[in-house]
Amino acid sequence: MTLTAFSPPPPGTDFDDLRQEVRTFLAEELADFPPEKRAKSWNGFSRDFSRKLAQRGWVGMTFPKEYGGHARNALERYVVSEELLAAGAPVISHWIADRQSGPLILAKGTDDQKRRIVPRIAAGELCFCIGMSEPDSGSDLAATRTMATEVDGGFRINGTKVWTTYAHVADYMILFCRTGKSDDRHGGMSQFLVDLKATDNIQITPIIDLGGEHHFNQVVFDDTFLPSDALLGGKGEGWSQVMSELAFERSGPERFLSSFALIEELIRLLRDDATEAQQAEIGRLSAHLMVLRQMSRSVAGMLNEGENPSLQAAIVKDLGALFEQDIPRLARSLVSRPAVPGGSDSYAAVLAYTELAVPSFSLRGGTREILRGIIARGLGLR
Amino acid sequence: MESMIHDMAERLFRDHVTHRLREKAASGHCPEALWTQIEEAGLTMALVPENAGGFGVPPAEALGLLRIAGAHGLPLPLAETLIANAVLATANMALPGGRLTIAEGEALRLERRGKRVHASGHLTLVPFARWANRIVTIAVLDGTDHVLSLPVKVLSFAPAQDLAGMPRDDIKLDHTLAETDAVPLPRPMGGMRRLGALIRSLATAGAMETILEMSIQYANDRVQFGRPIGKFQAIQHNLATMAGETAASRTAAEMAAGSYDTPAFALTVAAAKARAGEAAEKVGALAHQIHGAIGYTQEHTLHHFTKRIWGWRDDFGTELDWTRELGRAALSSPHDTFWHFITDSAAKGAPA
Ligand SMILES: Cc1cc2nc3c(=O)[nH]c(=O)nc-3n(C[C@H](O)[C@H](O)[C@H](O)COP(=O)(O)OP(=O)(O)OC[C@H]3O[C@@H](n4cnc5c(N)ncnc54)[C@H](O)[C@@H]3O)c2cc1C
Secondary structure (H helix, E strand, O other): OOHOOOOOOOOOEEEOHHHHHHHHHHHOOOOOOHHHHHHHHHOOOOHHHHHHHHOOOOOOOOOHHHHHOOOOOOHHHOOOHHHHHHHOOOHHHHHHHHHHHHHHHHHOOOHHHHHHHHHHHHOOOOEOOOOOOOOOOOOOOOOOOOOEEEEEEEEEEEEEEOOOOOOOOOOOOEEEEEEOOOOOOOEEEEEEEOOOOOOOOEEEEEEOOOOOOOEEEEEEEEEEEEEEEEEEEOOOHOOOHHHHHHHHHHHHHOOOOOHHHHHHHHHHHHOOOHHHHHHHHHHHHHHHHHHHHHHHHHHHHHHHHOOOOHHHHHHHHHHHHHHHHHHHHHHHHHHHOOOOOOOHHHHHHHHHHHHHHHHHHHHOOOHHHHHHHHHHHHOOOO | OOHHHHHHHHHHHHHOHHHHHHHHHHOOOOOHHHHHHHHOHHHHHOOHHHHHHOOOOOOOHHHHHHHHHOOOOOOOHHHHHEEEHHHHHHOOOOOOOOEEEEOOOOEEEEEOOOOOEEEEEEEEEEOHHHEEEEEEEEEEEEEEEEEEEHHHHHHHEEEEEEOOOOOEEEEEEEEEEEEEEEEEEEOOHHHHHHHHHHHHHHHHHHHHHHHHHHHHHHHHHHHEEEEEEEHHHHHHHHHHHHHHHHHHHHHHHHHHHHOOOOHHHHHHHHHHHHHHHHHHHHHHHHHHHHHHHHHHHHHOOOOHHHHHHHHHHOOOOOOHHHHHHHHHHHOOOOOOOOHHHHHHHHHOOOOH
């Protein structure tokens, strides 16, 4: 059955030397970076860190050299990604651009767009956000209402996007909206490259999450003018373009390592005198992690071959979210220590942060229910 | 993976491993004719190195046969024979042909009696022992792993069976072995427990793929409330969960098979057997839920597969045994961080 077959990552793709270089870099850069900051995982923001990473050649690794990239393969990029996540490095400033916006622009953008934008992504200078969700369009992305109307020299945009992660600091948004009417629910959609710093009539307001953190936002477009060359890819091709981004978005190690700081804290506490029951639970966790990692690397291998493993990616994300969401429960079942937000005990602080973060893991990037629907369709349920 | 021997096995099993054949086997009848075909097709020699009479199939591909056998619920010791032959060949021992089986020998006592070796102790729940010519096991003598090839006809055993009705026999050993039947292994292969865990992980993945296919088929065919039950979202999500568990188990088993005979094997096989056991629980339960009452009958084929995956959890170490072993390795590893342990375990194995 093809859906349950994850071909092993190609041999010789451990890239030990690269891994070692990244570890050395992280040990220096994050020497004083405390566990409670590492707990933010890929939600941590630091332009400075992203720029330094880029100077080492570790942003835009898979991009072609002519666009400032390094022409390395998806499995080398994978090594860097997982090392960053395992260390809890603050990566969000370049993460989305590096993972999906850059590859999208390279695949669908005009020559001018590629030359203007991609080298700056690879330099770690640009932060991207994704404008897909709306107040009345969450899982049902085809219900998008935001409308781009063609006018002289470009488009006028009207509508509201929500949950837009890091829109308040981002340089660009990849906007998904309507450009026309269509009988097909998925027709008449397009994507735009919106320069958030240079465009008037865009209002960005914070939305605070239940942990008190500000990462996502509401973004209102009020007769916003975008020049014609902001259109990204074909007019009316938005739906299929978004679908082909999903395999990149859903299969990476960020789909199972979001609670990793808590795992490290937990193991630090258990290390020296674990009971047999505790050993078994850590063994179970290790087994799951080893397998998820293999599956995720397998998808990276498929992406490298130019395949579109979006179904396999949905499986990785579904299993990955189950895994990372289960970590607080597991920790509580092995160690009796209260969760204290911002507490001075690093275990207590990381536990508190993670407990409040995990509900979002099966929402962002496609909910559990939606992923399972996609998998079921892939199984041939009529 | 394109593979001639996989295609051949697939065809052979598809044509011959029927519901009726599995039923008869479960009631104690060894399918001799099918065995002859399996052996004539060379499948039992697939893991034997070329210089020992094998035909140079890469190990991961040879082991892939066991997933296929699992997918058909093959009621014969192909997996055991494949491993037994590979172990015998590694120790440069004669390959006796016919059905063989394997047993964990860690608890055996070996001592020298002149030029010969005397073995005593118990082998418990040895798969298919009463259908086999020889039991191959690995036990320690003077600190070195020795391969023992035990002729079944001189042994006395107490018959038992696993959940699927396949032979599992207890054997009491107090025998002085022929010189050629106890030979040191030139290099460690990880003990029979690990090799046994590998074959059960692969077979479980295969059987779960069949269970998943049967469940999809049933969901598309069975009509209630005027539509196929596969239209109901609750059923779809259960099938999606089964697919995830099956994919994870297959990936885990293939990761272990890919590291066969390398230092990484000790940990990858622990992960594979633990993951397979956990998945077997969920996949079996969901498959029965989807099939309703008909799936709970002797008449329906489903039970041949669910009973196998449940039974295999107990062969060569349970989930608890393997998670403990893996957890102990993780918690006592000299690595700076748990993460380093995880990346190393897949690539090079745990340090001794
Ligand atoms: C931390 C975080 C960051 C995010 N960042 C971004 C971002 O940067 N850009 C962006 O565009 N969006 C972002 N999102 C939004 C995210 O994509 C949506 O939350 C997600 O698509 C679900 O939409 P919704 O929240 O409107 O829930 P709804 O779609 O309203 O769903 C509510 C519940 O109903 C279920 N449901 C819906 N439809 C079905 C169905 N057909 N069958 C069964 N159940 C169904 C869902 O699974 C869910 O459980 C982010 C979300 C979070 C939590």
